[in-house]
Amino acid sequence: MDLTWYLALSAVLFSIGVLGVLLRRNAIIVFLSIELMLNAVNLSLVGFSQGFGDVHGQILVFFVMSVAAAEAAVGLAIVIAMFRNTLTLNIDEINLFRG
Amino acid sequence: MLETFLFFVFAVLSVVGALGMLISRSPVAAALWMVQVMLAIACLYLTLNAAFIGVVQVLVYAGAIMVLFLFVIMLLNLEDMPSVGGIDWRKVVAGVLGVAVLAQLLALVVVRFGAIPDAPSAEEAVAATDVPYLGVALLTEHAFTLQIVGVLLLAATIGAVVLAKKRFV
Numbered sequence: 001m002d003l004t005w006y007l008a009l010s011a012v013l014f015s016i017g018v019l020g021v022l023l024r025r026n027a028i029i030v031f032l033s034i035e036l037m038l039n040a041v042n043l044s045l046v047g048f049s050q051g052f053g054d055v056h057g058q059i060l061v062f063f064v065m066s067v068a069a070a071e072a073a074v075g076l077a078i079v080i081a082m083f084r085n086t087l088t089l090n091i092d093e094i095n096l097f098r099g
Numbered sequence: 100m101l102e103t104f105l106f107f108v109f110a111v112l113s114v115v116g117a118l119g120m121l122i123s124r125s126p127v128a129a130a131l132w133m134v135q136v137m138l139a140i141a142c143l144y145l146t147l148n149a150a151f152i153g154v155v156q157v158l159v160y161a162g163a164i165m166v167l168f169l170f171v172i173m174l175l176n177l178e179d180m181p182s183v184g185g186i187d188w189r190k191v192v193a194g195v196l197g198v199a200v201l202a203q204l205l206a207l208v209v210v211r212f213g214a215i216p217d218a219p220s221a222e223e224a225v226a227a228t229d230v231p232y233l234g235v236a237l238l239t240e241h242a243f244t245l246q247i248v249g250v251l252l253l254a255a256t257i258g259a260v261v262l263a264k265k266r267f268v
Contacts, residue, residue, distance in 0.1 A: 003215070004208060004209060004212060005106060005110075006106075006143070006147070007208040007212065008205060008208050008209060009110045009113070009114070009143075011201060011204035011205050011207075011208055012114055012201065012205075013113060013114065013117055013136075014200070014204060015197055015198075015200050015201035015204065016114070016117040016118060016120075016121055016197075017117070018196070018197050018200045019121060019193065019194070019197035020120065020121050022192075022193035022194075022196060022197060023121070023190060023193045023194070023197075024121070026126060028126045028129070028130075028168070028171070028172060028177075029120070029126065029129050031168075032120055032129055032130065032133050032168065033120070033121075035133065035160075035164065036117055036120065036133065036136060039136065039137065039140050039160070042140075042152075042156075043140055043143060043144075046144055046147050046149045046152055047147060049147075049149065049228055050147045050148060050149070050224050050225075050228065051215050051218060051224070052215060052218065052219070052224075053218070053219035053223055053224035053227040053228065054227065054228070055227060055228045055232045055233050055236050056236065057228075058149055058151070058152050058228060058233055059233065059236055059237055059241055061152050062152070062155065062233075062237065063241075063244065063248060065155060065156070065159050065160070066248045066251070066252065067248075067251065068159075068160075068164065069159055069163065069164060069252065069255075070251050070252055070254075070255030071255075072164045072167055072168070073167065073255050073256065073258075073259040074255050074258050074259050074262065076167055076168065076171045076259070076263075077258070077259035077260075077261075077262035077263040078262055079171060079175075080171060080174070080175070080262070080263045081262050081263060083175050084265075089175070089177065
């Protein structure tokens with residue numbers, strides 16, 4: 001199977017993630033889209049790892065997954081704190097820093 | 100032949116799941132679509148002979164992270180989002196930007212990405228990225244990074260508890 005197909009699939013998934021961040025107004029959906037983008041990049045890294053026969057691509061994927069787990073924990077805690085204070089998850093209505 | 104067939108099956112499954120996540124109104128449905136994407140990507144890792152990463156993908160993403168998402172969604176007891184309204188200028192700009200990103204990435208991949216210079220054969224690549232080599236590289240060359248990731252996960256756990264505590268702000 002040609003590596004180009006895997007890279008193209010990764011590009012498509014990444015673009016869907018970008019569209020999710022730009023189009024949706026719900027904080028949880030935006031967060032899920034970020035996870036989708038991380039997964040798309042991981043897919044291309046594993047593809048390159050196979051293409052070059054180099055194990056370091058998979059090690060980078062391993063560390064990306066660890067950081068994504070930490071990011072999900074902290075991000076969801078922020079979502080809970082945000083919902084407790086504003087009773088909404090619409091990111092248009094959360095504009096505390098707007099002057 | 101079988102490899103090609105499996106690639107397209109799981110590619111379609113992952114793209115359909117991602118689009119379902121993009122257009123679903125309920126956050127729970129979005130999270131479940133995302134589980135499908137994660138599992139499809141894990142199967143794609145298996146077609147790339149990356150068994151370890153595929154298993155970790157199922158355990159960490161489909162298992163831990165998505166369950167965490169579902170816990171939070173159900174804890175917050177959200178109602179469905181209002182149906183998507185008409186097209187305003189912001190959605191048009193978002194759509195144009197998304198398509199522009201896709202076009203750039205595909206142009207980079209399909210047009211500019213040539214053959215890899217002195218690429219190893221498939222058998223050599225499978226042998227060089229086998230799980231024992233992954234473990235040796237992780238625990239020798241990248242041992243310090245592994246320790247730092249441990250500290251990062253500890254800090255994230257403490258931070259999550261502090262942030263989600265009552266009366267934080």
